[in-house]
Amino acid sequence: MAKAESTGQSIECLNIDFMRSLVKQYSELGQWTSALFWADAAAAAGSGNGSPSGDDIWLLASVMLSRGELHRAAHAVTSRGLHRRHLLCLGVAMRAYLSAREPATALTMMEECDPALLEPRTTDQTHNRALAGVLVWQARALWALERREAGAAALCAALRADCACYEALELLLERHALPPAQETELIESLSLSSQLSGPEAALVRAAYRERLNRYAAPAIEPSPEPTCPMVSEVETCRLRTSEAAICRARRLAAGCEWAAALKLLDTVDPWCCGEVRAACLVELKKSSELFAFAHTLVDAYPNSWISWFAVGCYYYLIGKNEFARRYLSKAKGLEAGAGCAWLAYGHSFAADSEHDQAMAAYFKASQLMGGCHLPPLYVGVECSLLNNSAMCERFLARAAALHSNAEASLDKMVERSDGKAHWARLVPLAHEPHVAHEAGAAAFAAGDYSAAHQLFLRALHAAQGGREPAQLSSRWAATLDALGHTSRRLGRIDDAVSWHGRALALRPARSASLASLGLALALQGQEIDASSALHAALARDPDNVVALALLDAIVDTLSTENLEDEIQQFPFPAVNISLPAPATPAPAPADATNTSDMSMSFD
Numbered sequence: 001m002a003k004a005e006s007t008g009q010s011i012e013c014l015n016i017d018f019m020r021s022l023v024k025q026y027s028e029l030g031q032w033t034s035a036l037f038w039a040d041a042a043a044a045a046g047s048g049n050g051s052p053s054g055d056d057i058w059l060l061a062s063v064m065l066s067r068g069e070l071h072r073a074a075h076a077v078t079s080r081g082l083h084r085r086h087l088l089c090l091g092v093a094m095r096a097y098l099s100a101r102e103p104a105t106a107l108t109m110m111e112e113c114d115p116a117l118l119e120p121r122t123t124d125q126t127h128n129r130a131l132a133g134v135l136v137w138q139a140r141a142l143w144a145l146e147r148r149e150a151g152a153a154a155l156c157a158a159l160r161a162d163c164a165c166y167e168a169l170e171l172l173l174e175r176h177a178l179p180p181a182q183e184t185e186l187i188e189s190l191s192l193s194s195q196l197s198g199p200e201a202a203l204v205r206a207a208y209r210e211r212l213n214r215y216a217a218p219a220i221e222p223s224p225e226p227t228c229p230m231v232s233e234v235e236t237c238r239l240r241t242s243e244a245a246i247c248r249a250r251r252l253a254a255g256c257e258w259a260a261a262l263k264l265l266d267t268v269d270p271w272c273c274g275e276v277r278a279a280c281l282v283e284l285k286k287s288s289e290l291f292a293f294a295h296t297l298v299d300a301y302p303n304s305w306i307s308w309f310a311v312g313c314y315y316y317l318i319g320k321n322e323f324a325r326r327y328l329s330k331a332k333g334l335e336a337g338a339g340c341a342w343l344a345y346g347h348s349f350a351a352d353s354e355h356d357q358a359m360a361a362y363f364k365a366s367q368l369m370g371g372c373h374l375p376p377l378y379v380g381v382e383c384s385l386l387n388n389s390a391m392c393e394r395f396l397a398r399a400a401a402l403h404s405n406a407e408a409s410l411d412k413m414v415e416r417s418d419g420k421a422h423w424a425r426l427v428p429l430a431h432e433p434h435v436a437h438e439a440g441a442a443a444f445a446a447g448d449y450s451a452a453h454q455l456f457l458r459a460l461h462a463a464q465g466g467r468e469p470a471q472l473s474s475r476w477a478a479t480l481d482a483l484g485h486t487s488r489r490l491g492r493i494d495d496a497v498s499w500h501g502r503a504l505a506l507r508p509a510r511s512a513s514l515a516s517l518g519l520a521l522a523l524q525g526q527e528i529d530a531s532s533a534l535h536a537a538l539a540r541d542p543d544n545v546v547a548l549a550l551l552d553a554i555v556d557t558l559s560t561e562n563l564e565d566e567i568q569q570f571p572f573p574a575v576n577i578s579l580p581a582p583a584t585p586a587p588a589p590a591d592a593t594n595t596s597d598m599s600m601s602f603d
Contacts, residue, residue: 014045016056023059032067039063054086061092070100083109087117087130094137103141110138120161125195132162139171143337148370152177156186163190164204173211175337176372181405183212183371202234210238210247215254215373215403215432242268250276255465256473258283271297274306275340278313290314305335312344321348339369346378355382373402377435384442393423396439400429423451430455433462437479444486453486477507481516488520496520511541518550527554 019042026035043056057076064073074096082089090113097106110118118134121127135158142151155177158168169187172178178186187208192201238244245268252261258280265277274297281290294310301307312328315321325348331341346361359382366375380395423443430436440455456479463476484499500517504510514537521530531554537547 014041016042016045019045020056020059023063027063027066032063035063036060036067051080054082054089057082058086058088058092061089061096065092065096065099070096074100078109084113085117087127087134090117091130091134091137094134094141098137098140098144101144103144106137106141107145110134125162128161128195129165132158132165132168135161136165136168136171139168143175148175148177148367151175159186159190163192163195164200166207169208169211173214176339176369179371179402179405180212184405187212199234203238206235206238207241207243207247210244214247214250216251242272246273249273253280256283256463256475271300274304275309278306278310279340282313282317285317287314287317290317303334305331305338305341307331308334309338309341309344312341312348316344316348316351319351321351324348337368339365339372339375342368343374343378350378350382355386358382371402373399373432373435376402377438380442381438384438384445387445389442389446392442393426393439396435396442397426397429400426400432400435400439403432403435404429423448423455427451427454427458430458431462433459433476433479436462437482440479440482440486444482444489449486449489453483453490456483456486472506474506477503477510477513480506481513484516484520488523493520493523497524509536509540511537511544511547514540515544515547515550518547518554522550522554527557530554 019038022038023035023042026032026038039056039060039062043052043060046052046056057080061073061076064076074093077083077086077089077093083093084090090109093109094106097103097109118131120131135154139151139154139158142148142154152172152175155168155172158165159172162168172183172186187205190208192205195201196204245264249261249264249268250273252258252264253276262277262280262284265273265280270293274293277293278290281287281293290310291314294307294314297304297307297310308327308331312324312326312331315324315327325345328341328345328348331338332345335341342361342365346358346365349355349358349361359379362375362378362382366372366379369375376395377399380392380399383389383392383395423439423446426436426439426443430439436455436459440452440459443449443452443455459479460472460476460483463479464472480499480503484496484503487493487495487499497517497520500513500520503513504517507513514533518530518533518537521527521533531551534547534551534554537544538551541547
């Protein structure tokens with residue numbers, strides 16, 4: 001460099017590799033102006049008498065993109081036609097147009113590319129990684145244009161081209177673009193051993209399988225130590241990663257263990273997985289912590305949809321649903337594919353008993369999250385509230401099939417359906433506790449008590465997840481009470497008393513459980529114990545109408561019985577009343593007045 005400056009020789013003497021290294025170093029340091037200067041110089045020096053190389057233009061456009069000069073970066077590529085023959089340049093140009101919210105232009109550039117350039121190569125994994133990046137940006141563009149199936153296909157192609165492209169898997173799972181069965185099939189079909197070495201392939205396989213089980217309950221017992229030393233080292237390395245902790249936190253949150261999930265997220269950092277953290281804080285009703293977290297996110301990331309999603313969750317938690325919808329709408333505007341924002345949006349309508357608007361939001365979430373069981377679950381709940389039993393059964397069956405990978409069984413059920421709700425056929429499908437509980441509640445409302453009892457048992461078994469009954473979360477007390485109600489309807493009063501007792505063991509002094517227990521005890525003929533339970537229920541909730549009505553009836557019954565018992569137990573003594581014979585009166589004189597014949601008439 002010094003020699004070139006002193007002698008004024010031609011640009012052929014410049015060290016282009018050194019310039020490129022400077023660009024990378026300044027980019028890593030975040031000094032984008034210096035990086036742009038040297039990237040421009042490297043492109044000029046590499047051109048000579050012809051055009052600059054594609055690698056130099058890619059480096060220049062990447063620096064422009066990092067500086068926020070979106071259209072300038074795209075022009076640097078398209079003006080030279082490099083998007084047609086250089087894969088890296090195509091990728092950076094598509095990123096620029098997507099950042100500028102021009103997804104159609106990004107797809108147009110990909111259509112102009114040489115088709116041979118978009119084919120994976122068996123012996124060139126560097127090309128395949130660049131191709132996977134282009135396919136990821138293609139998927140984002142397709143999703144922005146509401147072409148979800150094509151976007152999912154592009155992500156699948158990206159994973160097959162480069163099985164180490166974790167971003168493609170993350171997008172597939174975040175958007176729930178595929179049903180669970182197809183997700184598992186895709187992961188198992190990846191040729192990891194041909195693209196990665198043994199340890200790295202084992203690491204990727206374990207991470208992908210852990211990420212797939214996002215709705216499965218975390219293992220209670222730690223997995224046994226593997227016999228292979230390499231597998232043991234790989235597993236130890238994976239468990240040390242932040243991604244493994246986040247995956248486990250997601251599974252804990254899906255299993256309703258909100259406090260444990262929040263504690264695990266805190267061990268990673270206070271910023272990770274913001275949507276799960278906000279959901280945990282809502283379920284734990286920690287409004288002050290959610291307020292602080294949401295405003296911290298807004299201050300740090302005002303252009304992130306997760307920030308405004310957290311704000312909307314805060315207002316939903318404190319009951320201001322109109323404000324919640326305002327901020328959730330802003331989150332949806334920043335990220336059109338945020339399905340969880342649409343779910344929260346529907347919850348805000350459901351809290352105000354606006355069932356039609358809630359169902360519309362859930363339907364939109366179902367479109368965005370085609371492989372997730374939550375939107376059809378919430379639609380089924382709303383149908384149940386509207387007393388539409390047939391539609392409720394249909395959507396809950398859809399939710400159960402999505403969660404249990406039983407879509408083929410669901411198709412057969414739909415073919416045999418006669419338009420009526422048949423709750424018994426949901427019993428073998430319902431492996432998710434929330435789906436089973438809501439299906440049981442709907443079956444109970446429809447009068448199918450036998451199917452409702454089986455569904456509640458399925459919900460309880462799935463909620464336990466292999467744990468002891470004593471370790472069951474208190475949130476499932478409602479399921480135990482529901483089992484008590486179905487047992488009572490089926491004539492099993494003793495079982496009903498047992499179920500309500502277990503519900504009280506999980507959530508002591510719960511007014512609804514005490515009232516239900518009082519009803520079952522009254523049907524058993526134990527009026528004294530029933531009245532005690534009802535008094536305890538009214539002490540917790542003085543407005544419990546069921547407890548008031550039952551207690552009045554029981555008090556009337558006890559009053560009547562006690563009166564009869566007292567009469568039988570303490571009889572009045574027999575009293576012998578004998579009057580002496582009256583003396584014979586003396587005959588009255590003739591002029592005596594006979595008062596017995598006096599009349600009240602004055603006529």
